[in-house]
Amino acid sequence: xxxxxxxxxxxxxxxxxxxxxxxxxxxxxxxxxxSCPDFRGLCVxxxxxxxxxxxxxxxxxxxxxxxxxxxxPGAEEDFxxxxxxxxxELHCPDRALCGGDGAAALRQPDAGLRLLRFLCSELQAxxxxxxxxxxxxxxxxxxxEGVVEGAGMVQELDLTLQALGLPRxxxxxxxxxxxxxxxxxxxLESLSQSLRDQYRCRRCLLLKRLDLTxxxxxxxxxxxxxxGNVPDRGGRPxxxxxxxxxxxxxxxxxxxxxxxxxxxxxxx
Numbered sequence: 348x349x350x351x352x353x354x355x356x357x358x359x360x361x362x363x364x365x366x367x368x369x370x371x372x373x374x375x376x377x378x379x380x381x382s383c384p385d386f387r388g389l390c391v392x393x394x395x396x397x398x399x400x401x402x403x404x405x406x407x408x409x410x411x412x413x414x415x416x417x418x419x420p421g422a423e424e425d426f427x428x429x430x431x432x433x434x435x436e437l438h439c440p441d442r443a444l445c446g447g448d449g450a451a452a453l454r455q456p457d458a459g460l461r462l463l464r465f466l467c468s469e470l471q472a473x474x475x476x477x478x479x480x481x482x483x484x485x486x487x488x489x490x491x492e493g494v495v496e497g498a499g500m501v502q503e504l505d506l507t508l509q510a511l512g513l514p515r516x517x518x519x520x521x522x523x524x525x526x527x528x529x530x531x532x533x534x535l536e537s538l539s540q541s542l543r544d545q546y547r548c549r550r551c552l553l554l555k556r557l558d559l560t561x562x563x564x565x566x567x568x569x570x571x572x573x574x575g576n577v578p579d580r581g582g583r584p585x586x587x588x589x590x591x592x593x594x595x596x597x598x599x600x601x602x603x604x605x606x607x608x609x610x611x612x613x614x615x
Contacts, residue, residue: 357460364467365389368474380459387416387426393466394433402473403436427453430462437469475506501525 365371370389381387391414397403414429416422430453434445441461443452452458479502500522508515516525 354457354460357457357464361460361463361467364464364471368467368470380455381423381426381430381453384416384418384422386459387414387422390414390426390430390462390466391416393463393470397437397466397470397473400470400473400477402469403433434465437465439465441465476502479506504529 370392394403394414414433415425417425431445434441439445443455444458444462444465453462501516501520504522504525505515516528
């Protein structure tokens with residue numbers, strides 16, 4: 348069930364890409380693969396436009412036909428043989444399609460959709476490159492092989508920055524400088540992420556401290572409620588008074604009184 352849903356989703360995506368490129372979809376043709384004449388005809392049209400836009404240098408120099416659909420008994424075998432060389436020239440990342448047993452791989456159920464997806468992506472990239480050359484028609488002096496490779500790398504990086512919505516580099520910027528700037532941005536992004544993590548941790552710590560401080564003001568009230576009323580037992584210093592002596596009337600006789608000093612006994 349999941350495989351059927353994935354295949355249906357891939358078919359819808361390929362049909363959308365074909366409509367965006369101006370090609371009508373071929374319902375059911377992709378599932379039949381190279382055995383379907385409509386599928387071969389669509390691949391021939393895509394390859395022909397790639398050759399016209401200059402994406403196939405070897406085929407254009409040789410002057411041979413890129414792909415041939417044909418209707419004869421050996422048309423499918425010729426188509427598969429030509430398709431293998433085409434995919435190898437385009438550096439197709441799908442090793443199953445451009446490998447030695449590409450004919451058997453193209454007979455798999457999802458091979459037709461994978462092939463159309465790759466050809467559509469190559470055609471989209473080629474159109475973007477041609478559009479950029481039309482928008483910037485300034486002639487450039489002939490360059491050496493190493494400089495040409497560097498210019499191609501700069502062009503690819505420029506297209507990558509445009510696709511990501513980043514600002515375009517200044518004209519004449521070398522590829523090494525662009526790569527250094529990209530690595531610097533990556534390092535800054537990593538540093539920014541680390542600072543954001545630390546800020547988030549400290550913010551949580553401060554909020555936790557604030558919660559504890561706020562709740563501490565309510566602890567005394569809760570303690571009083573839990574403890575209840577305590578009876579007053581007194582005993583405060585300001586409430587203590589010395590006991591008053593009992594008053595008795597003076598005796599009339601006064602009792603015997605001894606006046607004078609008593610003699611101390613001599614020590615033996």
